[in-house]
């Protein structure tokens with residue numbers, strides 16, 4: 253309902269729109285309209301009201317509200333259903349609960365802040381209020397569990413394509429960190445629920461540092477993290493960037509569902525900064541630590557490393573570029 257009111261105000265542009273016509277179109281009372289307007293104001297919308305002329309939208313907040321993100325969003329699956337939280341422990345946790353209860357393919361959970369943002373291997377992910385885009389996508393793909401890791405690469409490519417649209421040069425480090433100047437801007441955590449041979453659902457959590465200055469990062473992250481605003485030299489609209497990410501995500505998801513992952517893997521290669529470099533690998537499984545040269549990304553999305561003991565294929569782990 254509130255989303256429709258925002259849409260009507262936006263369509264009216266510089267003009268006022270009367271409470272009566274909003275009420276008429278929505279089939280509610282004028283008092284109900286007024287209550288919705290009050291609620292929108294509490295959410296940061298600047299709405300001018302005049303007794304004779306009605307309401308006019310002066311400014312919309314840079315909040316990741318469905319009323320901001322979904323109006324005019326050109327996606328078929330991703331973000332059609334969207335759950336917004338001012339604050340939450342972890343959007344992945346919420347998304348998994350929703351998926352368990354049947355949430356549809358492409359459902360999004362987004363938060364202004366996470367109090368317990370998760371990285372891989374139970375690490376923490378710093379997610380301060382209003383400064384980034386912390387969200388999770390629920391996917392119910394028709395492909396096999398062995399393809400799940402490639403969905404993580406797909407998410408990284410989606411963010412990279414969105415960065416490209418904003419002229420922010422993306423650098424992907426295997427498997428899915430996006431870096432600037434060697435420091436991390438985006439982290440991705442994919443969690444899979446399924447049975448043998450079948451994915452029931454995937455939850456892909458993406459954390460994007462948008463408007464965080466270097467001094468604002470906690471000390472332990474200052475030398476390893478960066479944000480989009482640092483590349484751009486000015487703050488970026490989170491609303492616009494998030495819409496771009498969702499549109500790219502949707503495009504890629506439709507494409508891989510129909511034609512497989514070849515194109516995603518090629519685009520990943522285009523943005524990657526790992527191949528051709530000397531790297532150190534810490535394998536996820538046994539924690540084994542070795543060095544070598546990253547020579548290829550294979551068709552499973554795994555990294556092929558040329559080591560003193562010959563070629564090794566890494567399916568999961570941490571990589572640092574030497």
Ligand code: BT5
Pocket residue numbers: 341342343344345366368369370371372373375376377378379386387388436437438439440441456457458459460461473476477478
């Ligand atoms: C990741 O783990 O990078 C996956 C992060 C996924 C976060 C999203 S946010 C929405 C969704 N909901 C969640 O709860 N999680 C997902 P990993 O590769 O393990 O990296 C974690 C490490 O990155 C930490 O140990 C820190 O060193 C560093 N780090 C933490 N917060 C960071 C930040 N905001 N920016 C850059 N680096 C960060």
